[in-house]
Amino acid sequence: MFDVVVVGAGLVGLATARELLLRFPRVRLAVVEKEGKVAAHQSGHNSGVIHSGLYYRPGSLKARACVAGAAKLIRYCEERGIPYRLIGKLVVATNPDEIPRLLELFQRGQANGVQGLQLLGPEEIREREPAVTGVRAIWSPRTGIVDFVRVAEALADDIRTAGGEIRLGHHVMAFRQGNGTIAIETSAGCLETRFALVCAGLFSDRLARASGGGPDPAIVPFRGDYYVLRPERSHLVRTNVYPVPDPRFPFLGVHFTPRLDGSVWLGPNAVLAFAREGYRRTDVDWHDLWEAVSYPGFRILARRYWRVGLMELWRDFSRRAFLRELQRFVPELEEDDLLPGPSGVRAQAVTRDGQLVDDFVLERHGRVVHVRNAPSPAATSCLEIARLLVDELAESLPTR
Structure with missing residues (x-):
């Protein structure tokens, strides 16, 4: 017992x-x-990022647990001799329309108690990441990487x-x-x-x-596929580079994630996984798939975001389309710079009325x-x- x-x-x-x-x-x-x-x-x-708590609604369990949890995780890594690096994160607005959302995100991070946040202009962005292009950015120095x-x-x-x-x-x-x-x-x-x-x-x-x-809520699995930056080009990105979240879309979008081994992951996208543990496009579990597509909340979600879903699916099969999204941030990337990478499956809780549980x-x-x-x-x-x-x-x- x-x-x-x-x-x-x-x-x-x-x-x-x-x-x-x-x-x-x-x-x-x-x-x-x-x-x-x-x-x-x-x-x-997962991508191995130690998040600082920038994104989450102030007062939410996510916001409180992330800020406190990141500090605890860093202390734990130091106590146990687990390598980690605080390489920071740039959240980059690539056009002026994104600036209001960027400023709102900055205020949210401050409300959550994230330390060291700074707003950067184009020149300051280039000083930190010479290959990255943007009109404004948030610099979050307390974001890190670790092997989970x-x-x-x-x-x-x-x-x-x-x-x-x-x-x-x-x-x-x-x-x-x-x-x-x-x-x-x-x-x-x-x-x-x-x-x-x-x-x-x-x-x-x-x-x-x-x-x-x-x-309720039910789990709907979403697979995320990564590319890896060709090793000779890994110098292009030294810190985490993320997009400004768009509230119209259910997921964050592709980003750049350096790893402790020196590689740089690019992605992920987000497509429905045909198996809860389906890490390849060809992995299908008919019970898992039927459970997902027959759930009322998923059908509502799919109707609401069908255009976004098709775009994500297209990027999943088209390296060129994936590249165009990455070039918003690093214009000098070329198609040959993208090598096949790993995949993960996200357990996303969805309510019966089609809301993603945040x-x-x-x-x-x-x-x-x-x-x-x-x-x-x-x-x-x-x-x-x-x-x-x-x-x-x-x-x-x-x-x-």
């Missing part, structure tokens, strides 16, 4: 398990994960050192609550626990329903606490999300 079982060995699940053991050392804890390694999906397929797989592996080591278990190859199929305990049915047997914390990412909605939660969503059903929505910046925020989740159970756990 365990006190707590954490479902999911991504960054949020591992950070939560570590937080539990730090605050309640006597807790009998296990992390269960269906894959054979930690950080197998969203946590291991290294972070996940360090968190897993902390859990084992503190006496917790990590059980890989355990696919959770059902929950049965009763008599003050939960029976968790997995592909490798049944585990009994007093409480469960479910951090299941791409399958968060299914496991929420399995434990008595409602059907904030983190945490829910409790009896003795089970669920993370129903944790897209970016969840990796940056994982240590702070962990604190919030553990707070939810703190009064129920043994203190000695």
Whole structure:
């Protein structure tokens, strides 16, 4: 019998398990994960950016958790000797029409407590990034890069050192609550626990329903494909270069992301994934696909953004179209500079009326606490999300 079982060995699940053991050392804890390694999906397929908290609505859970979580993550990396670099971020307006939104974003970042923000003109942009063209920009010096797989592996080591278990190859199929305990049915047997914390990412909605939660919001998977800048041209971009968000569109748009290994990722786009773990265009899971397209919220979303969807799909198959979007920021890029890169799948929560769920969503059903929505910046925020989740159970756990 365990006190707590954490479902999911991504960054949020591992950070939560570590937080539990730090605050309640006597807790009998296990992390269960269906894959054979930690950080197998969203946590291991992201761009590696430590976000500063610039984008998010002031007062939202995302805004609070990102600013606090970034500071905690940087301290954790320093304590554990995990390499990271604060290379900063330029959010670039490429035409005058974007300036009002850029200024609004600047005010939002200040309201969120993001440190060191500056507004730059064209000459100051070129001083920081000679190849980048823009009319105005925000400079965010506290944005960084890290290998989140290294972070996940360090968190897993902390859990084992503190006496917790990590059980890989355990696919959770059902929950049965009763008599003050939960029976968790997995592909490798049944585990009994007093409480469960479910951090299941791409399958968060299914496991929420399995434990008595409602059907909404549902997860719709969106695949993001990256190109990689040809190594001889990686000098063109030294910092993160991002577009000004457009509220008319559901996703951020392509950007430039330097990596710790010296490479530069370009992208991603955002297209419907035909499988929740479909990292290639040819990956299809008919159950996943039918569940997505039959959900009323997705159909409303698709009708609202069909033009944007077609544009994203075209860019997914046309390197030249992808290049044109990148050339808005770095005009000297050429088609041969773009090499095929990795892909990731984003677990996007969508409501029944077709709204993208923008904030983190945490829910409790009896003795089970669920993370129903944790897209970016969840990796940056994982240590702070962990604190919030553990707070939810703190009064129920043994203190000695």
